[in-house]
Structures are given as structure tokens and as C-alpha cells.
Amino acid sequence: MQKSIPALSFRYLGFLLIWSLLILNSCKEDEPKVVPPAEENVYLKEITALKTLTKEQILQQASAFGPLAALYVKNGVKVYKITYKTKNTDGAEITASGALILPVAAGPVSMISVQHGTITDQDQAPSVFKDGSEGSSFGSLFGAMGYIIAYPDYIGYGASKNLPHPYEHRASLASASLDMLRAAKEFLRGQNEVKWDEKLYVAGYSEGGYATMSLQRKIEEEASSEFNLRASSCGAGAYDKTAFMKHIINDKTDGIAGYNSLYLWVLLTYDRIYKLNKPASYYFTEKYASKIAASGQNVSIAESFHLALNDSFKKALNDGTDKGFIDAIADNDVYNFKPKTPTRLYHGTKDPLVFFFNSENAYNAMQKLGATNVSFVKVADGTHSNSVLPFLVGTQAFFAETL
Template sequence: MQKSIRILPIKYLSFLLLWSLLILNSCNDDNNNPVPPAEENVYLKESTSIKTLTKAQILQNAGDLAAFVSGYVKNDVKVYKITYKTKNTDGADITASGALIVPVATTPVSMISVQHGTIRNGSEAPSIFNDNTEAALFGSIFGSMGYIIAYPDYIGYGASQDLPHPYEHRASLASASLDMLRAAKEYLKGQTDIKWDEKLYVAGYSEGGFATMSLQRKIEEEASSEFNLRASSCGAGAYDKTAFMKYIINSKTDGVAGYNSLYLWVLLTYDRIYKLNKPASYYFTEKYASQIAASGINTSISESFHLSLNDSFKKALNDGTDKGFIDAIADNDVYKFKPKTPTRLYHGTADPLVFFFNSENAFNAMQKAGATNVEFIKVPGGTHSSSIYTFLLGTLDFFTKTP
């Protein structure tokens, strides 16, 4: 015998459903499986898709380098701009940015944080991702090889372009790069189409080499519990600022205006950040002081840099009486730590811009401190530009062999 079930009118069913929801919501204490609240991002602010590149496009853009990397390029890549929270050199909260290059891959992949070399134009910033820039070329290649690439703009570019770039300033290059990694980590947590295996590698050349060593040191000393840092590759960085300073104030250099503008940039950056607040006439002869006061790093100095400096300033550095400037320089001697991470230093022996002794001094000091996992790769006869390919191919081999 079948029982008949009375069907309640819709209005009563709606009432019962509403009542059930009210009861459930009022009994959260009795819920044995509460849904955890969504975790708020601490660093990441926004992410924006920039473009997608196929393997064919990446190889086409690689030019002469395509012949060397064609066997490694395996994935299409997606490029995003991310903005994140960090601090300026004065401790103020600011928004910075960078590019995040993600391979189209089905298996878990590692991450490389690439710190870019010196740029003078904001259009070259990684997050702008213009054609023929470092990020668009090398970032795409390494991404297509199966790595997530975090490419910080640094302060002064991208989202923070209205601020002066703290050129060759160890602390802010490290913090902006580390906070970019933290933001990238938050971004990846919310993704389902890419899986990070939690391994991190860091690399950079020129200012990027200096920034990479700065980042490595900061991770090892302050954030080792946050990141599984596997290897670091630093190319042609000005790691020994004290020795560099002593050399360029006392020795004849090539007198290339482009080189001198970078030395000038470092000097003016440290004067500003460390609040030395000296007039240009304190540092430079009258031939250049008024131009530098008006035009800053755009001033052309086409003779050995030491000839542009006042004798009184050089004397104050040589005899140690200008303690403020000497201390500012020493604060940026980034190599003064014992690396825990497998590390490679690359440098051309004939580098006329960032002199070879920077890597040599760093390597010797690290060995003296007891480091056993630092390797120094010398590029015989290599200049600042010609040694880049050795660095790139060597870095790829190094990371591949350091799982």
C-alpha cells in the first residue's frame, strides 16, 4: 500500500527554506566544519594580464640567441603586471610593480626572481614589457623553459615611476625585490592553472647582479622560513663599493660619458638617501658643479671621472675625514656575508665599467668567511656587454643542475 505525500504550496516551502537558513546561521558554534575565511593579501594589490606569447613568438624575438636556446623553449607563457606594497628608502609605504611571467604548464614548476640591469628609461621597466627589453627577451625565454619568472621593476619605475630610483642602493633593491616575491607568492596561491613547487632561484646582471646579491643576503638573513632558495647567480655587479670608490677617485678611467653618468648616479643617490645634503660644488670642480646642480645625472663628463672631482673631496675620502660619505658607501658593500645558498659569480676580466675586482674581492671574502658553495666564473677578456651570454647560458646550466 502506497502512502500519499502531500505537496506543500510553494509559499510554504519558501518559508521553510528561509527558516532553515536562519537557524543554521544562528548556530555557528555548533558547526563542526566551519568554512575558513578567505585569506587577505598582505603584499599583493592588483594583477593585470599583459599578453600571451607562443613558443614560436618567443624564439622569433630571441634573434641570435634562438640558436642556443631553441632546445629549451618548451612552453607558451602568460605575462602579468602585479602591483604590491613595499616601502621607500625613507620607510614610507608605497606601491611598486613588476612583471610575472608564467609558463603554460601542467606540472609543478620552479620560480626565478630576475633582477634587471640598469635602465634609464621607464619604458624599459619589466611591467611595461615592451619589445626588445631585457624582461621581454630573457624573461620570456626563461619562462618558456618552464620557470615562473618574477621580475621586479624596482622603486622608481612602473607603479612608482614618480619616485627617484635608488640606484645601487642595497637595502631598497633587496626589500623591493623581496616584497615582489611575497606578492607573487600570494598571487600564485589563488591560481589553479599553474602550480609552483616552492623552489626559488635568483639571478641578475650588472645592477641586477648587485640587486640579486642584496636579495639573496636579505632572504638568507631575514626570510629563510618564507622561501626555499636553491641557488643564486650574480653577474658583473659592483659588490665592493668601498674598493670601487677608492679606485675611481684615484685612478684614470676610460672617460666614457655613459660610464661616468652611472658613477655620478651612485654618488647623487647616496647623497640623497643618507641625507648628506652636500651641494654639487662640494663634490665636483666648477667645470661640472653648476651643470650637475641643474641637470643631475644627465650631465656629460667626457674625461676620467677622478678629474671631475674636487681635490678636497678626494682628500676627505682618502684620509677618512668625510665619515658620512664613507659610511654610506660601506653600507652598500653587499658581499659581506657568508652565503648559505649555492652561489655563482660571473665577471669579465676586461670589464671597463664594473671592474673585475668587484667579483674577485667578493669571492675571496666569502671564502675567507668559510663559504664552501661559492663558485667564481671568470670570462677571459670579457667586457661588461660581451660577458652577458656566458652569464645567461651558465646560469641556465647552474639552475638546471641545482634541483
């Protein structure tokens, strides 16, 4: 099912979730009560209370989203930082972190795992919970709607900030997010502040959209017995890396330095993770190669990205001779599967950063594989930035349908 909506200025939004498990052993009145042994945590390492926000405080924050946002605020929240075990891209065990936001609510509530978009500042990591950050703003509001919110930092932020962030790397975004959920489950098992109804939802936009689809696929293929995944909402992610790569090496793009720095970041990340170990001069013209070798993705490329690339590199990709880089790109394609979970895609039709064809190709591939539970919302004339609010509003309504 495809839908089209205008790129209007939505003034309200919503969503988010979490769980709690109680085990009661009944016994006869004339027998001593049997207390089950405490389960040992496998993933969860440490818990730190960060902040408590009252309903009134969140109502004040919600006013920034417009008067209708206040209608969604039901409760206050308690915010925790959790650290947990996961694995780096090389398979080494590391400690990662994220924010866990609990609603102050009496009844059972659902959980939403929110995968954040691209960040370049450590202070923007969800577990820092800095005022004005995505995690603080949206996390508080969505938690106040009566959801438990799991907000992974990803590798490279928070507790693992000494490591490079594996930008747009499918496998590690999925594993770090899944292990965060496993740690959250262990946290909830050991507390009685909130009850989780065991329903899980996943959502994210931009890099978060890509991470969400990667997480959804991993849960469906490897962890379906662990989580009751109810719905997935993916906004403006670069799901078709192969088509994306072909586009930016051959076609003229906007030449915005901020966009190009992200394309450069992906290229350098794949070169490192897949041990391609090519010098910058292999990929880039001399105009940029020495600067990139010294400063990485922080180099400004203020022209169409394809003009910064060596003709020999572009030829090797187009004729298939650079198999190492081509295989690395293909390993990060995430869209070509048949979702088991109700899934909704959102994308602005005029997105100049993460091109619209990523979601269009994903939707078409899923339909071709026989998926009947995938819908596609095209934000008419939407850009990468102004399509965020339609995504958030639509996601809240989509998740509400499956509660």
C-alpha cells in the first residue's frame, strides 16, 4: 500500500515504549514459599539514574512542538543510563551504552526502541541526555506518552566513545541496538517501577531509519523468540547502498559540503572495517587526497561528490574490477528481504541527502518478495529535514494501530 501526503508543517507528534517481567511462584499455605534464584545478567553491566521529569516539566518542553503536543503527555518519566556488553566490528567484546526512559505509569506499557539519526558531537548521544538533543527532546515526550524508550548510543558514543563510530554499517548498528534491548530486558526484570507488556516497536529516521531496518531484520532472523516485535517505522534511510553508491559516483549531486562529508564518512568506514586499506589517493583526486589522509571526513568537498573521485576508482566500480569495495557496499544493503513485521516506510520525494529511491527500491523489493504488511508513505516535495515531523506523527498513529 502506497500513500502520499503533502509536506505540511505538522505541529504535533508522538511515540515510544518498554517492559517489566514479574515471576510469581504459588505454593500451598502450609508449605514454605519457594523463591526462584535471581537470574544472572548476561548483557547489562551498570545502571545510572540520570534525571526525573514531572508531567508538568514535560508539558513545558512540549510547548515547543505546538499546543497539540500537550494532548499526548500523560505522565512524567525517569531516565537512566545503562551500559551493556556488545561486540565491535572486529568481534571484540566492548561496553556500549544508551538511555532507558521509563514512564511513571501504573499499568503495563509497551516499549519502543528508537535508533537515533546521524550525530557528530558526543554531547548528542542519548545517554548524555543533554537538553535539546534528540534523545532528551523526543525521548522525554515519547516516554510521557506512556512508552518505555530504549535509545542506544551505538558504538562510538557514550561508553564506547574511544572507538570510531561504524557509520552506516549494517551489522554493528543492528547488533549494538539488539544488545541494548537485551540489556533493557534484564534491567526491567530486576525492578518494579514499570510493567512491560512485552510488546516491542522499533523506529528511526535517517541513519536511525537504516539502523531500524537493520535491527528489524536481525530480530526477525535471529531473535524472534526473544522479542514480540509488533511494528517497524523506518524514515529516510539509505537502505539500498549499492544503488546509492552508483548514483553518487556517476551523477551530479548538490555539492553541499555537509552532505559530502557524510558520503566520505561512509566510504572511509567501509575501507577500515572491511580492511581494504586503500590510500586516500586511490579514491580521491589530488585536490582532496592529501587532506583526507590527514583529516578524514572533516575535509570540505564543496562540489558534486563524483568530481572529487578518481576516474580510475569510478571505472573499477562500474566495470566490477574493485570487487572488495563492491562487496563491502553490497554487505550493507539491508532492504532486500520479506518483513514478517508490519512495516512502514517514510521518505520525502525531494530528499537531496538520502535519495528517495532508497525507500522506493526497498518497498518494491519487499512487494516482489510477497510482503503484504509493508506500506510506503511518500512525503510530497519533502526534503530530508522537513519530512521528520510527518514521519513522527505518522509513526505514532501507526504504532497506536497495533497496540
